[in-house]
Amino acid sequence: MxxxxxxxxxxxxxxxxxxxxxxxxxxxxxxxxxxLVGFGAVALPFAVLLSGAVRPAPKGVxxxxxxxxxxxxxxxxxxxxxxxxxxxxxTNPFGADIVYVFHRFLxxxxxxxxxxxxxxxxxxxxxxxxxxxxxxxxWELTAGRVALLCFGLLIVTSELRKWLKIEYHFWRVxxxxxxxxGFAAALAHVLxxxxxxxxxxxxALWLGVTVVWFGFVIWSRLIRPMVQMAHGWxxxxxxxxxxxxxxLTLRPDGAGLRMWRPGQFAWLAVGNSPYTLREHPFTxxxxxxxxxxxxxxxxxxxxxxxxxAKTPVGARAYVDGPFGTFTVDREGDAAGFVxxxxxxxxxxxxxxxxxxxxxxxxxxxxLLYANKTLEDAPxxxxxxxxxxxxxxxxxHVPEAAPEGWQGEVGMIDADILARHLPAxxxxxxxxxxxxxxxxxxxxxxxxxxxxxKWRIDLEAFEIV
Amino acid sequence: MRKxxxxxxxxxxxxxxxxxxLGFALIVNG
Numbered sequence: 001m002x003x004x005x006x007x008x009x010x011x012x013x014x015x016x017x018x019x020x021x022x023x024x025x026x027x028x029x030x031x032x033x034x035x036l037v038g039f040g041a042v043a044l045p046f047a048v049l050l051s052g053a054v055r056p057a058p059k060g061v062x063x064x065x066x067x068x069x070x071x072x073x074x075x076x077x078x079x080x081x082x083x084x085x086x087x088x089x090x091t092n093p094f095g096a097d098i099v100y101v102f103h104r105f106l107x108x109x110x111x112x113x114x115x116x117x118x119x120x121x122x123x124x125x126x127x128x129x130x131x132x133x134x135x136x137x138x139w140e141l142t143a144g145r146v147a148l149l150c151f152g153l154l155i156v157t158s159e160l161r162k163w164l165k166i167e168y169h170f171w172r173v174x175x176x177x178x179x180x181x182g183f184a185a186a187l188a189h190v191l192x193x194x195x196x197x198x199x200x201x202x203x204a205l206w207l208g209v210t211v212v213w214f215g216f217v218i219w220s221r222l223i224r225p226m227v228q229m230a231h232g233w234x235x236x237x238x239x240x241x242x243x244x245x246x247x248l249t250l251r252p253d254g255a256g257l258r259m260w261r262p263g264q265f266a267w268l269a270v271g272n273s274p275y276t277l278r279e280h281p282f283t284x285x286x287x288x289x290x291x292x293x294x295x296x297x298x299x300x301x302x303x304x305x306x307x308x309a310k311t312p313v314g315a316r317a318y319v320d321g322p323f324g325t326f327t328v329d330r331e332g333d334a335a336g337f338v339x340x341x342x343x344x345x346x347x348x349x350x351x352x353x354x355x356x357x358x359x360x361x362x363x364x365x366x367l368l369y370a371n372k373t374l375e376d377a378p379x380x381x382x383x384x385x386x387x388x389x390x391x392x393x394x395x396h397v398p399e400a401a402p403e404g405w406q407g408e409v410g411m412i413d414a415d416i417l418a419r420h421l422p423a424x425x426x427x428x429x430x431x432x433x434x435x436x437x438x439x440x441x442x443x444x445x446x447x448x449x450x451x452x453k454w455r456i457d458l459e460a461f462e463i464v
Numbered sequence: 465m466r467k468x469x470x471x472x473x474x475x476x477x478x479x480x481x482x483x484x485x486l487g488f489a490l491i492v493n494g
Contacts, residue, residue: 058493068485102470109478
């Protein structure tokens, strides 16, 4: 095989690009620390309740279990605000995409515990629940029912957003409103009922929880946008790519992105104010080496992406990021990379490849790239150019073959993978980004080929 | 892979929460 043409000399070995905090041992330590914090946060209410000078009076195991389920539900719910608060030092060891997956499943548990709390009381202690009619019921019990209703609605509207045809922006506004209302109602319920909160130390606990939670809301909805306001961005180019994709290039008016690694994503809001819920997560399709400008490649898929793709040059924008771990900058010890992208899932791959090009990285990269047609494949020419700069093999897999096409056709399956991935690539990182049906099928095929699970990295870019 | 870990972790945290609630009830009731 001819030696690839390297226009840039490899000045540094790949490990030199891995930040100390991204080295495996540090990532494991950070993950461990946050797990302890999470488990500790759920245990905190119980520790305070049981360590106080006055122990709660026993009212029967079932009753106290129902109360305990309620407190645990509240603790889990409070954690959700921390998880979704886009706190970089919390999300980065895990990857922000995966923190949202965690948020989703943890929410089910929190609502199940709330239902358990209510269900036990309803079945065994119905008189304690009093009247249902909010006009005549005790306000603190109505607050509890409102909380349960809000959190139940949060789950239903999130899990079934597409089926219910709820527009993404409307869903986000509703999600924040329901979460804030639900949590405020739950706190009012706990403080109002006062079963255990009447004691001074437990009252201090719930007031502390309220203050911390309120702090999160203030931080994410008021202070962070204020910081963003001081560091706005300007759209300096909007280029049409293949497949209807538009690449917006943004230049920072203030400080650019900090601690940015290739393949990460950021929330983008276009307009005159960062005080908006009309913002979307997009992969930054350029590499830090090409900064301080950043590029977002957006495919109009209905909803807001249509509007964002048409953003005029000169428009103001606000960027919150970077987030995510879909990056070659955590893989200093990898001998090579397998990257598998479907359609617009190519954007984090482009950022990673651009970084490898800029660094003159000599490691082998095999990219399998699926699209409906070859004509639709965004960045086809750029990829061909990159393949001349680094040791990159691009395998296009169009669903429909153009006339005279000699390459692969159809869906990326076990046969196609076997034809292009040599046996020694099994231990390389396999970076996947694309539509869920594609990535699911590819993961199954890779596993059958003997690729270890821990060597498969999926960017979960579509959550609701 | 990371997704599997996230789901396992969420389940672990929920089980932990239920265990705490049960432990609380048992301790309070002697």
